[in-house]
Amino acid sequence: xxxxxxxxxxxxxxxxxxxxxxxxxxxxxxxxxxxxxxxxxxxxxxxxxxxxxxxxxxxxxxxxxxxxxxxxxxxxxxxxxxxxxxxxxxxxxxxxxxxxxxxxxxxxxxxxxxxxxxxxxxxxxxxxxxxxxxxxxxxxxxxxxxxxxxxxxxxx
Amino acid sequence: xxxxxxxxxxxxxxxxxxxxxxxxxxxxxxxxxxxxxxxxxxxxxxxxxxxxxxxxxxxxxxxxxxxxxxxxxxxxxxxxxxxxxxxxxxxxxxxxxxxxxxxxxxxxxxxxxxxxxxxxxxxxxxxxxxxxxxxxxxxxxxxx
Numbered sequence: 001x002x003x004x005x006x007x008x009x010x011x012x013x014x015x016x017x018x019x020x021x022x023x024x025x026x027x028x029x030x031x032x033x034x035x036x037x038x039x040x041x042x043x044x045x046x047x048x049x050x051x052x053x054x055x056x057x058x059x060x061x062x063x064x065x066x067x068x069x070x071x072x073x074x075x076x077x078x079x080x081x082x083x084x085x086x087x088x089x090x091x092x093x094x095x096x097x098x099x100x101x102x103x104x105x106x107x108x109x110x111x112x113x114x115x116x117x118x119x120x121x122x123x124x125x126x127x128x129x130x131x132x133x134x135x136x137x138x139x140x141x142x143x144x145x146x147x148x149x150x151x152x153x154x155x156x
Numbered sequence: 157x158x159x160x161x162x163x164x165x166x167x168x169x170x171x172x173x174x175x176x177x178x179x180x181x182x183x184x185x186x187x188x189x190x191x192x193x194x195x196x197x198x199x200x201x202x203x204x205x206x207x208x209x210x211x212x213x214x215x216x217x218x219x220x221x222x223x224x225x226x227x228x229x230x231x232x233x234x235x236x237x238x239x240x241x242x243x244x245x246x247x248x249x250x251x252x253x254x255x256x257x258x259x260x261x262x263x264x265x266x267x268x269x270x271x272x273x274x275x276x277x278x279x280x281x282x283x284x285x286x287x288x289x290x291x292x293x294x295x296x297x298x299x300x
């Protein structure tokens with residue numbers, strides 16, 4: 001295998017970590033909305049912490065091996081789709097981070113309620129289904145898919 | 157978009173389907189291993205079953221269908237196909253069997269609540285996740 005093939009394999013592996021970790025976080029989040037008891041929501045939201053590690057590895061490795069590939073494959077400094085991908089990478093990371101903070105806040109309340117009778121309240125339900133915070137997470141997903149589009153499309 | 161691409165849509169759908177499938181199987185791996193220690197938690201059984209049915213199976217269909225679309229567009233014949241392609245098809249086809257068996261056991265786990273069923277789901281989904289990782293490494297590194 002050539003250096004470029006190794007780098008591409010590692011870059012794509014990073015993308016698998018990033019997208020798959022995001023899918024897992026999204027699935028667990030949706031399952032947490034639908035849970036009947038705070039203890040169930042708390043457990044599912046706690047499991048999202050595992051995916052944060054996976055997503056973090058993906059974020060770092062897509063950037064490192066992506067920049068290395070940029071140099072190795074000799075794309076010009078003005079290659080707009082790479083710059084657009086980098087901008088989307090920053091946007092996706094920032095939006096995902098904001099969504100994650102909201103999930104952490106929701107998890108704390110769910111854990112408190114689970115310890116105090118395990119009864120669902122309107123406050124927890126509202127936090128779980130908060131439109132603004134969930135929209136941030138979904139927009140992070142859309143930005144990640146847009147990066148995938150650019151990487152596969154590679155517009156001239 | 158099509159004008160710039162070799163096969164944009166089939167490749168995009170293949171990759172997106174594969175990444176979503178890996179995410180779904182990772183979810184099942186996580187919940188089923190947690191359930192190994194906490195077999196009393198109904199929410200984990202439901203999570204495994206729902207994820208396999210609603211996310212893993214549809215994304216498998218997208219991944220495999222788009223893979224076949226690329227195969228026919230790129231003019232492979234089955235003779236002297238590269239190793240990475242064989243690995244990809246091997247994992248995809250054996251993986252369908254594994255996925256369907258896992259789905260069946262997950263249904264048994266969800267409806268019966270037997271801890272053994274949860275442990276089988278944990279084992280099968282972990283094996284499947286490893287196979288999927290081998291496939292993505294082989295295909296992205298163009299082994300052979």
